[in-house]
Amino acid sequence: MGRALKTSDSLSYKLIDDKDVFMLISTVREGIKYNMFQNIADKSPFSTSEWSNYLHLSERTFQRYKKEKRTFDPLHSEKILEITLVYNKGIEVFGDKDNFDAWLEAKNVALGGIRPKELLDSTFGIGLLRDELMRIEHGVLA
Structure with a gap:
């Protein structure tokens, strides 16, 4: 169907168009190879324990x-891509990576007093983070 994502491809919500959505769907269906995941994980502040x-x-x-x-598998691949997209958006x-990493670690009143990175274990939490990042981006602070 479509081409799959390669390790060299950059993932950003801003850059995703319809063609890229099909690339993401193709990547999810094919599954992310461990070496590609390792490349993603190396650029993130999350430990192996957190990723698991x-x-x-x-x-x-x-x-x-x-x-x-x-x-x-596709479910895990999709979650890896969702986390990567929200991380890149942050x-x-x-x-700046360091500023966003610090925000992920700090307890957040707008998110019910929990650390934002604690929400990355569910699609709903990832959506909540994405929404919060959009509010921050547009200067709408709760």
């Missing part, structure tokens, strides 16, 4: 994926 929590995989299973260079909104 976000993807609802045990750390042992996660280590097996790494050892066997497995491909993540860097764009905050203008």
